[in-house]
Amino acid sequence: MNLNKAKAEFLSGYFSTNRRTNKTETAYGSDLSQFLQFAGRNRTLRSISAADIEEWAAHLRAENYAPASIRRKIAALKVFCSYWVRKGAMDQSPFWRVKLSFGRIEQLPRALTESEIRALLSEARKAYECAIRSLRGKHPVDGNGRPKRAFRILRDSALVDFLFATGVRVGEVSALDLSDYLADEAVFRIHGKGGRDRLAFAVDQNTRQIQHTYASARTQIAGESNALFLNASGRRLSTQGIAAIISSLCGKAGIERRVTPHMLRHTVATLLLRNGADIRVVQEFLGHSSIATTQRYTHVSKEHLVEVLGRRHPSLGLRAAV
Numbered sequence: 001m002n003l004n005k006a007k008a009e010f011l012s013g014y015f016s017t018n019r020r021t022n023k024t025e026t027a028y029g030s031d032l033s034q035f036l037q038f039a040g041r042n043r044t045l046r047s048i049s050a051a052d053i054e055e056w057a058a059h060l061r062a063e064n065y066a067p068a069s070i071r072r073k074i075a076a077l078k079v080f081c082s083y084w085v086r087k088g089a090m091d092q093s094p095f096w097r098v099k100l101s102f103g104r105i106e107q108l109p110r111a112l113t114e115s116e117i118r119a120l121l122s123e124a125r126k127a128y129e130c131a132i133r134s135l136r137g138k139h140p141v142d143g144n145g146r147p148k149r150a151f152r153i154l155r156d157s158a159l160v161d162f163l164f165a166t167g168v169r170v171g172e173v174s175a176l177d178l179s180d181y182l183a184d185e186a187v188f189r190i191h192g193k194g195g196r197d198r199l200a201f202a203v204d205q206n207t208r209q210i211q212h213t214y215a216s217a218r219t220q221i222a223g224e225s226n227a228l229f230l231n232a233s234g235r236r237l238s239t240q241g242i243a244a245i246i247s248s249l250c251g252k253a254g255i256e257r258r259v260t261p262h263m264l265r266h267t268v269a270t271l272l273l274r275n276g277a278d279i280r281v282v283q284e285f286l287g288h289s290s291i292a293t294t295q296r297y298t299h300v301s302k303e304h305l306v307e308v309l310g311r312r313h314p315s316l317g318l319r320a321a322v
Helices: 003-017 021-038 050-062 067-086 116-133 149-166 170-174 205-218 239-252 263-273 281-284 296-312 314-322
Strands: 188-192 197-201
Touching: 003 021, 003 067, 003 239, 021 067, 050 067, 116 149, 116 205, 116 239, 116 263, 116 296, 149 170, 149 188, 149 197, 149 239, 149 263, 170 239, 197 205, 239 263, 263 281, 281 314
Parallel strands: none
Antiparallel strands: 188 197
16 A cells, blocks of 8 residues: 555544544644655555654754654654554554654743733723623624624633633634533533543632623524634634634733733643642643643742742841841
8 A cells, every 4th residue: 555545544544433633633634744745655555664754753853843843743653653553554563663862842831920811811801891781681693693792702701711710722612512511510521632521610700700691691692503602703713713812802901922822721720830739630620641741830830939939038138137
């Protein structure tokens, strides 16, 4: 079987039996196409060798790909080979002979400062109160059946509050349906990476109020979409749409740097650890399959600890007095 055909059959077969997002499937397809272009599309599946993989990794390094990107591409190829070993099209995976060093990946989470997140949440609260006044006693859609501006303002405030309260990924927010919100328990059913579902809890009373108010308004909007968060056309709000909303509210809050939805996830995780939350609780909260991923945040918290000690430790004052 040539590589081009093997790639096509892998994508249709593997993703039909494994719960993955469309984004993941697209990424696998792109990474495998890149390998095929390097190795040659007329090559056969059985001809892939450890040398091919090591040479491709060296090529990616020469092209200045980040270690994290190279790791992801190699992982996609490894899954591809393992799939065909299970199917009997390959006797063994060439990866058992592969030795690669990806270099040290120093990509620490970027988080908002406490003053920045306070300003953002304050701006979201003001938007919420403005929307409530505008929508009081009125239907949330206009004459064309589209969400009114006041509803969209309510959505924006609920979105920011939800992201910070739950620490969910932006793709997980976009994928939420109305049925995933369990109003009586203030719980959200999150469809996470790799088909791993989890529950996200709204523990703050203000968050419960905002999410309940938004969901109540959302249920009044009929349409084909079951999405919890809607765009101006009444369709599912995309990840790009969510990013634009966050950026707009940050601008109104006076935050000058670029803020992404993922930074809210990083911020709440960092603050949880800083406030003494157990790392296993934070792992479950974020939906990490490995605690090693969660441990990145402990480094950030330690940096904060050192900074505070450098300013507040009593030895500084005592030595200065000597």
